[in-house]
Amino acid sequence: MEYLGIDLSCAMGSLRNGEFPEKDCLLPLISKLLGYILVAASITVKLPQIMKIVHHKSVRGLSVVAFELEVVGYTISLAYCLHKGLPFSAFGEMAFLLIQALILVACIYYYSQPVPMTTWVRALLYCAVAPTVLAGQINPTLFDALYASQHAIFLFARLPQIWKNFKNKSTGELSFLTFFMNFAGSIVRVFTSIQENAPVSILTGFALGVFTNGTILSQILLYHKAAPAKEKKTN
Numbered sequence: 001m002e003y004l005g006i007d008l009s010c011a012m013g014s015l016r017n018g019e020f021p022e023k024d025c026l027l028p029l030i031s032k033l034l035g036y037i038l039v040a041a042s043i044t045v046k047l048p049q050i051m052k053i054v055h056h057k058s059v060r061g062l063s064v065v066a067f068e069l070e071v072v073g074y075t076i077s078l079a080y081c082l083h084k085g086l087p088f089s090a091f092g093e094m095a096f097l098l099i100q101a102l103i104l105v106a107c108i109y110y111y112s113q114p115v116p117m118t119t120w121v122r123a124l125l126y127c128a129v130a131p132t133v134l135a136g137q138i139n140p141t142l143f144d145a146l147y148a149s150q151h152a153i154f155l156f157a158r159l160p161q162i163w164k165n166f167k168n169k170s171t172g173e174l175s176f177l178t179f180f181m182n183f184a185g186s187i188v189r190v191f192t193s194i195q196e197n198a199p200v201s202i203l204t205g206f207a208l209g210v211f212t213n214g215t216i217l218s219q220i221l222l223y224h225k226a227a228p229a230k231e232k233k234t235n
Contacts, residue, residue, distance in 0.1 A: 031195030034188050035092070042093030045182065046100035049175040050107055059111045061172015063164050067105050068122060069157035074098040075130050076150040077205065083136045083143055086198065093185065144201075151205050158212035165219040176220045183213040 053059055074097050081091035109115050109123075132138060133146070165171050186209035193203040 031192045035087075035192045035196075038185055038188050038192070039088070039092035039096070041181065042096040042185065045093075045097060045185065046104050046178055048177040049173075050100070050104050052173055052175050053104075053107045053111060056173055057111060058173055059108050061164065061168060061170055061174060062108060063160040064105075064108055064112060064119065066157050066159075066161040066164075067101065067108055068126075069153050071098065071101045071105055072126065073150050073154040073157055074101055075126075075133060076146050076153065079134045079136060080143065080147040080150070081202070082134070084199070086202075087196065147201055151201070151208055154205060155208055155212060158216065162212070162215055162219065165216065165223065169223055171216075171220045171223050174216065174220055176217070176224070179213055179217045179220060183210065183217050186210040186213055 053062075074094055078091065078094040078098055081094060105123075109119065136143070138146075161174075165174070186206050189206040190203065190210060192198075193206055
């Protein structure tokens with residue numbers, strides 16, 4: 001008995017015999033279910049942040065470079081998981097997160113007028129390279145190197161925002177709900193990666209996500225009552 005790649009035969013067999021499923025039977029099932037729940041939830045992860053920016057017509061306190069790097073990180077992560085042939089439940093949210101991250105960056109550009117020429121150059125460079133990476137049309141060794149660098153990319157995507165929050169003693173227009181879901185999702189992905197026997201490189205990336213998203217979430221809670229610092233021009 002299998003649905004969406006989820007093998008229910010072990011658990012159903014135990015329940016029919018009036019027994020609670022064994023750990024080795026239950027954990028993979030929970031992992032698969034959590035994976036699909038996370039994929040479904042990922043459709044709305046960044047919507048609170050997008051809506052907050054559009055509603056206030058402001059990107060106060062947001063680091064443009066941080067969100068651009070996030071797009072790069074999601075692109076590499078999605079491409080790598082596709083290349084490795086992992087089940088959709090193990091990485092499916094990356095596709096939805098990438099789409100939302102692109103929309104979010106577009107909103108930041110729109111409300112950061114005038115946009116510097118260097119920002120447009122970065123955007124055009126991404127548009128030129130991303131299709132090749134997502135199609136997996138690069139050397140496998142280079143692919144592994146890119147994924148290894150992806151951990152650093154996600155780390156450096158968060159550090160500018162963490163530093164900006166600390167310097168301003170304010171988190172500006174950052175959405176609590178978005179970063180709470182990012183934090184919770186990273187924790188779930190650590191568990192599902194272990195159960196799916198994902199490569200250590202993938203597990204490390206999600207562990208870093210727990211740390212960085214948790215840090216920003218803590219800052220939002222810490223600074224939410226602080227008076228907004230004098231608005232500075234977005235990087």
